[in-house]
Amino acid sequence: MSRFLRNNGWVTGLFALLILLFIATKIIQPSYGQGDFTSLVRAVLPYAFAVAAQTVVVIAGGIDLSVAAMMALTSVTAASMMAGASEEYALFVVPFVLAMGLVLGAINGILIVVSRVPDIVVTLATLFILQGAALLVLDAPGGGAAEWLRGLILGTLPIPGLPESITGWIPNALVLLVVALCTVWIPLRRSRLGLSIYAIGSSDLAAFRSGVPVARTKIIAYALAGLFGAMGGLSLTMSTGIGAPIPGPYLLASVAAVVLGGVALGGGRGGLLGPIVAVFVLRLVRTDLTLLAIDPNVTAIVEGSIMVAVVMFGAYITMRSRSS
């Protein structure tokens, strides 16, 4: 147990912060309950997928500036394909859009590996390309979504034998998030490929000398980011019922949550759980600021200050524990 705590100190700390925030929320708004928690998870969904995409790439030593544009493009593609189509057609749309994300992500990776232009420049360029492509697909917000798909993130999961008071705290959106992330992340983390992603992030020269196929691993990391980005795009279409061609505020939010989640921006260190918990923290802070009716021009400053404070506090604790 103590070993687990030592290895996962940052995540444990984030969980503690999240629980404190829930307590604070309950004090601010005593009626905060199951329905409000469901709302929180639905707000978390697109951010969580954006941050998952960013996490994989950052661990591999890169950065992906095209995350939000990727979500916009996949979202409008899904929405325009599903508009007026039958419910069953969505069964084809979902895997198609996921594959599209995977391929576009891989193209990001290939461009970086082949051209040797820095990640930040290549993904900045693809940001504009994907954004333009999204406007070609839909020049204004529109399209539709299959009812069954939208239903996946509505309501809560009834588990036979468990009372409503417990299942009410298990929103379907949370189940979907956990299932989608785990299906990709757990096999990856346990495979040789996962280890290679961490290795090239730590030092691509050392990884190369140890026989890790650096180029291939990098391309796969970006492809996985594209896949998570497509999941994020689908979650946007699911929660709004439409596709919007102008990217939302997901790029900066994804970088923020990656940092807050304890992933080293230099690569090679961190996991997926930390950034996901960080997303919950950031969304709950937003809820609290709204509940408190804080001046809206101040809220962004408060959000930023909290982030800096937490990261600095974490760095301080890490330094102290190292010196002792």
Added chain:
Amino acid sequence: MRLTKTLTLLLGGAALLASAAASGAQGSYTIGVSNTVQGNGWREEMVCAIKAQALASGKVAKLNIAHRNTDAAGQSEDIRNLISAKVNAIVVNPADPAGIKDALAEATKAGIVVVAVDQAVTEPSAYIISNNQEQYAYLGAKWLFEQIGGKGSVVYMRGAAGASADSDRDKGFKKALAEFPDVKVAQEVFTGWQQDQGKQQILDYIATGVPFDGIWTSGIDNVIVDALVESQSTLVPVVGADNAGFVGQLNSVEGLKGAAVTNPGSIGGAGVTLALQILDGQKPAQQTVLVEPSLWENVTDAGKEQLKAAADPSLSPEWPVSISIPDWTTYTKEQIVACKGPGE
């Protein structure tokens, strides 16, 4: 040990914040506001009109304003947070007409009065009070095409790609264009409703040397006139909105012909009035109330009079001069300029 200390500290802080929030309340209504464009003169006037009307009505104890740059998913999050905050009514300027439907339906289900301002929403339970955007574009474009003699080429400077007010205005512009078959669109650009971007775009176009006969703008107007004057190119007729800066130019710039179409940002204040009427049990006859635009031009004497009367150099150049809407807003000019809500 250290952890318990931190815990107590944090909990204490939270309790303090909570009590600070509670002390502002003096009974009556709490109104939630959701807006998704920050740092734009028109939207800032809208928020100030909401604050001023809430104060002037005397019926609002507290405003709960969610005002940030975000998309439809983010706005749904804000609306759900306002539901959690148990507000009595929500005044919303929608990021998208359909994208926030679920969140608005949840609000109505929770007994909250929902009023959409500026742009329509598809949720049938919501009330809508909006400027007629299609008519806004039609009026201005028709005047412009008549002004250039029904033939020639115009620069079409739109708003933000994908915004519903922009697509509604596009419908109006195209309707006018269809009535004048000899008028061509020389260049179509999206200014994103950003002053600097719009100015750069017109300077780029002037630099190509291709002649044009008129400019239609979606409200990014005074910087376009600035660009024409600075580059000493021909002063072609310009259509814009009733922003204080542009109205001033129509009165003062030598040789400039143009028209301002009203698009009051004070519609936010009208939204508060409508929400309060519904809360007090007076439902409007229709679910949608449209505020019709009017056009002020500086070509006829009557038009010049209107423009003179409307000009207000004391306002920020990006603020629309129509800072109030008859029958719908009751605040004074000082109140909207001060931009203070109840309890501030």
